[in-house]
Amino acid sequence: MEWVDFFLQQLITGLSNGMIIALIAIGYTMVYGIIELINFAHGDLFMLGAFLALTLLGMLGLGDWSGASAWAAVVIMLIASAGFCGALNWGIDRLAYKPLRSASKLSLLVSAIGASFILVNLGLFWGGLPMDVFAGGVAAAAPKDFPALVPNTNLLGEESLVQFTPKDVLVWVVTVPLMIGLTWIVTRTRLGKAMRATAQNPVAARLMGIDTDRVIGATFLIGGALGGFASVIYSLYNNTISFQMGYRAGMDAFTAAVLGGIGSMPGAVAGALVIGLVRSMSDAYLETRWTNTIVFGILVLILIFRPSGLLGSRVKEKV
Amino acid sequence: MTQNLPMLAAALALAFSASALAQSGTLKIVSSLPRTGSANAQTGTIVNGIRMAIAEVGGKIDGYEIAYEDWDDASPQRGNWDPTVEAQNANKAVTDPAIVGYIGTFNSGAAKIAMPELNKAGLVMISPANTYSGLTKPGMGEANEPAIYRPSGSINYFRVVPTDDLQGPVAAEHVAGSGAKKVFILHDRELYGKGIADVFQKRAKELGLEVAGFEGIDTKASNYKSLCQKVKFSKADAVFFGGTTQSNGGQVAKDLRSVGFTGMLVVPDGCREEAFIQAAGASNLEGNTFVTFGGLPPEQLTGRGAEFCAGYRTMFGTEPEAYAVYGYEAARVLLDAIKRAPTKDRAAILKAVAETKDFDGALGIWSFDSNGDTTNRVFSISSVKDGKFVFERRAGDAPAEGTKAK
Amino acid sequence: MRLLPTPILAYFAIMAALPLFMGTSGLFYDAFQAIFVFSLVGLGLNVVTGFTGLLNLGMAAFMAIGAYTFAILTSDIYPFQIGFWWGIVATVVIGAVAGFLLGAPTLGLSGDYLAIVTMGFGEITLDVLKNLDAVTKGTQGINPLPRPTFGSWTLELQQERGWYWLLLGFVLLAVLAVRRLERSRSGRAWLSIREDALASQCMGIPPKRTKMIAFSTGSALAALGGALFAALLSSTGEPASYDFQVSILALCIVIVGGMGSVAGTLVGAVVMVGMNSLVLVKLADWAGAAGVGGASNVLASPNNWKYLIFGLALILVVRLKPDGLLPPRLEGGSG
Incomplete structure (x- = not known):
């Protein structure tokens, strides 16, 4: 039954795409939950994570990657990009957002937009590095091929029309434990408790002896690190990176966060899976050129009937 | 002379103004291409091609200095060509009398904005990259194309790429x-x-x-x-x-x-x-x-084309890309027309470009047809x-x- | 509280006089024509975001609707050809209707949910303009567009001063309209909704209707800006000329200028658009003249630094002036 195969294929593709979006979306939703900032720079931070990963690969040498050495390289990249993006996000908060804690929400937003522009420009410069992986730096702005470390073999057998590859496995193997770990941090640790308290009422949290600046810093660090993990998974799954990839990735993730109910982590994951699936189904059964319209159309419809998103709680707006 | 200080000052001021530059022997060529953002990779090779063509004539034609400016028609907000910036560039070119040639645009959409403006000013425009047929060929695009790009009634737009x-x-x-x-x-x-x-x-x-x-x-x-x-x-x-x-x-x-x-x-x-x-x-x-x-790819070119490839390698240390040839060809055909033009003003140079025939270019021997298109149809x-x-x-x-x- | 407080009067006096010292053509005119177009969009967004507190990330969509409405109604490739002035009138009306249609189902959403709906609307508008190429000509843009006529006299595209003053005139009209509205019953309702939605509802202010009026006013002004943007180019450009970055620019204008301040918005447009079309262009020119650039190294080309400079400037402005360059209390009037 060919149409069944086709449908199953779309499910696999949609869910894998959705899980990658989810990792980025959590970064948005965490920061939003704690300081009510739509962190425009988050998508571009994610982009820089991918550039770091590709640079590392270039430094490790681009030989024949297979078996254990390939998986070792994946682990090194994951750790390095997560550390890098976490630290960078923390630094951006220090320099660009922290001085504006008492200013209006929208000044903060403009600062984030400024940070986003700077990160995009750094990505352009980075793409011009004189390394083989960047084509020697001649075409700084061009999209870069990300080597296929993870094989594209079909785990269901080469005859099967449906493709399920180690790439799809990788996406789930990395994202699911990360999400479980994160949920544990937020619900079970002291830091998590402090984060929730700060999100609910920063003044009261400070009165209770919580160092809210440290808590906010930690939130940026964790959110950034998730962006870093996502950047490596994205790169290994799609095999192309470019200095402009943060825009769409950021927009999808932000939409997912809002769709699920901004501030809610399970919501962000649910929203991301919905977006991944809708994109796949629309590409496959309708026309690609209408996919964006359908995604945002569904978003508007859902919000009209559920104004706080899929899993968001009905909280009075803080203005 | 020394008593004439005000005169001297006025002469100095004149020498620094753009209009005076034209009289004192500088002809300016500009290119308007998206240099910010993603098209930068391709436009970089075009600009290299233009610089190379100018370097080959020693930056001088008949005693006139050839100056070149590499303009950007993209903006950081857009990350791509920006209609507002392209319109600005066209205006800037029209109002600077030293400018005798406009190489551009990269995107056909941008050409639609610049073409009528440059046409009215009688400034020659040569595109190294526009391939949308409606820009030059009647009956290929909208009903009012290409007439709307030629408000003056004559042709000032040429391209070195087949459509x-x-x-x-x-x-x-x-x-x-x-x-x-x-x-x-x-x-x-x-x-x-x-x-x-x-x-x-x-x-x-x-x-x-x-x-x-x-x-x-x-x-x-x-x-x-x-x-x-x-x-x-x-x-x-x-x-x-x-x-x-x-x-x-x-x-x-x-x-x-x-x-x-x-x-x-x-x-x-x-x-x-x-x-x-x-x-x-x-x-x-x-x-x-x-x-x-x-056209033929760089390595298949013979004669002028082969010389171009060798020269490009020496000058920039990389292999020429497809668009580099177009940039080089656009600049060379313009320089050739400047050389042939009896007087070095916009009208004479435009006329000389339009008369280009059997041009010994890097892409072969070709002419401009009556629409301003290259006769080169080799693919x-x-x-x-x-x-x-x-x-x-x-x-x-x-x-x-x-x-x-x- | 006068209709035009001193800073605004000073702005228009200076702007009206400037061309007398700037020759009749050049980069100055290009930059300031863009500044005036974005002043209109900024004034519209200021009503929505500054006065009423609704975050709108889709102003570019309303500009696009304005530009394409104007183009379809006036260009000679369509049968309507109603001329420049009627085209402008129709654009303003349709802009307001579009704002109403988007606002009606969504204005009940709170804060950032509304923001993403407007952002989504921006994306949908771009896709529709791109995909319905039978009507919109896809990415080709619609051109040419008519010039404004005054009796038997036509303002040609080269008459830079004429366009400058025409656009400045539109900005003046928009400022007068916005200031009138701000002082009217609706305007006071906007501010009270922004300050405390619940309290103002208790005072008998209908939140939905108040927001709708603000939203439609803002959309109409953005549509006007879009129509003039297209008229100035004599083309709609491609749909991507009205993408998310344009909405972001509009937002930066309002916030950098000072939320809720009309004078601030005018200054914000000068600073933000001026930086884009004057300062960055000049910097690149100077660097080019100084012999920088041309090498294959990405760092050497001044054009490659534009994002960075723009971003740094944004961060510095909000850092030094968190309430904007000219917040409402300094404007001398509203607030």
Whole structure:
């Protein structure tokens, strides 16, 4: 039954795409939950994570990657990009957002937009590095091929029309434990408790002896690190990176966060899976050129009937 | 003399003003190309080509200094060509009397903005990259094209690249000639990509190919796996992608292969650059990917073309890319006209460009026809082997009368 | 509280006089024509975001609707050809209707949910303009567009001063309209909704209707800006000329200028658009003249630094002036 195969294929593709979006979306939703900032720079931070990963690969040498050495390289990249993006996000908060804690929400937003522009420009410069992986730096702005470390073999057998590859496995193997770990941090640790308290009422949290600046810093660090993990998974799954990839990735993730109910982590994951699936189904059964319209159309419809998103709680707006 | 200080000051002031520069022997050429953002890679090679052509004449023609300015028609907000900036550039060029030639634009949409302005000022414009047919050819685009770009009634716009209405059919004939029966057509919804996909489809149907699908892609998507699976399940044995490296051609090629599509992929000259191979990954293009290109690729060129390649390598230390030749050719044909023009003003230079005939260029020997198009109709088809473009064969019409091929 | 407080009067006096010292053509005019277009969009967004507190990330969509409405109604490739002035009138009306249609189902959403709906609307508008190429000409843009006529006299595209003053005139009209509205019953309702939605509802202010009026006013002004943007180019450009970045620019204008301040918005447009079309262009020119650039190194080309400079400037402005360059209390009037 060919149409069944086709449908199953779309499910696999949609869910894998959705899980990658989810990792980025959590970064948005965490920061939003704690300081009510739509962190425009988050998508571009994610982009820089991918550039770091590709640079590392270039430094490790681009030989024949297979078996254990390939998986070792994946682990090194994951750790390095997560550390890098976490630290960078923390630094951006220090320099660009922290001085504006008492200013209006929208000044903060403009600062984030400024940070986003700077990160995009750094990505352009980075793409011009004189390394083989960047084509020697001649075409700084061009999209870069990300080597296929993870094989594209079909785990269901080469005859099967449906493709399920180690790439799809990788996406789930990395994202699911990360999400479980994160949920544990937020619900079970002291830091998590402090984060929730700060999100609910920063003044009261400070009165209770919580160092809210440290808590906010930690939130940026964790959110950034998730962006870093996502950047490596994205790169290994799609095999192309470019200095402009943060825009769409950021927009999808932000939409997912809002769709699920901004501030809610399970919501962000649910929203991301919905977006991944809708994109796949629309590409496959309708026309690609209408996919964006359908995604945002569904978003508007859902919000009209559920104004706080899929899993968001009905909280009075803080203005 | 010393008593005449005010006069001296006035003369000095005059020497620094733009109008005085023209009299004192400087002719300025500008290019207006998107230099901020993603097209930067291709426009960089065009600018190199222009600089090289100017360096070859020693930066001087008949005692006149040739100055060159590399203008950007993109803005950081857009990351791509910006109509406002292109309009500004056109205005800036018109009002600076020292400027005698405008090389540009890269995007056909931008040309539509600049053309009427430059036309009214009688400033010659030579594009190294616009391929949208409606800019020059009556009956190919809208009913009012190309007249709306020529408010003065005469022609000031020329291009050194063959147009989409010629290139699309070359690609369709290649697909049909390979024995394919069913083709899936993708395009990037841009003026260039959609335009060439439209003519491809028309020719493909004439040749009896079955068109399995015709779809515009979302150029900012992270991947096209679902779309490519649709292509695979449609059992098409060839795909044509109308678009460029910038409109994500590399990702399309990559995802076609990653979902297990094994048929032929054909792309137009917007993808004929190293950056496309870089983006797609060499192994994904190996063997069954074909690129059409107006003119012969650099390494196949003889005579002037071969000299160009050697010179480019020495000057910039890299291999010339497809667009470098166009930039070089556009600048050379302009410099040649400046040399032939009896007086070095806009009108005389425009007239000299229009009279260009049997020009011994890097792309062969060619002329400008009455629409301002190149008579060069030689196309080439290349494939990709070991991460390099490899010339396969010549294609397209013989050159129109009045020219002979090399 | 006068209709035009001193800072605004000073702005218009200076702007009206400037061309007398700037020759009759050049970069100055290009930059300031763009500044005036974006002043209109900024004034519209200021009503929505500054006065009423609704975050709108889709102003570019209303500009696009304005530009394409104007183009379709006036260009000679369509049968309507109603001329420049009627085209402008129709654009303003349709802009307001579009704002109403988007606002009606969505204005009940709170804060950032509304923001993403407007952002989504921006994306949908771009896709529709791109995909319905039978009507919109896809990415080709619609051109040429008519010039404004005054009796038998036509303002040609080269008459830079004429366009400058024409656009400045539109900005003046928009400022007068916005200031009138701000002082009217609706305007006071906007501010009270922004300050405390619940309290103002208790005072008998209908939140939905109040927001709708603000939203429609803002959309109409953005549509006007879009129509003039297209008229100035004599083309709609491609749909991507009205993408998310344009909405972001509009937002930066309002916030950098000072939320809720009309004078601030005018200054914000000068600073933000001026930086884009004057300062960055000049910097690149100077660097080019000084012999920088041309090498294959990405760092050497001044054009490659534009994003960075723009971003740094944004961060510095909000850092030094968190309430904007000219917040409402300094404007001398509203607030």
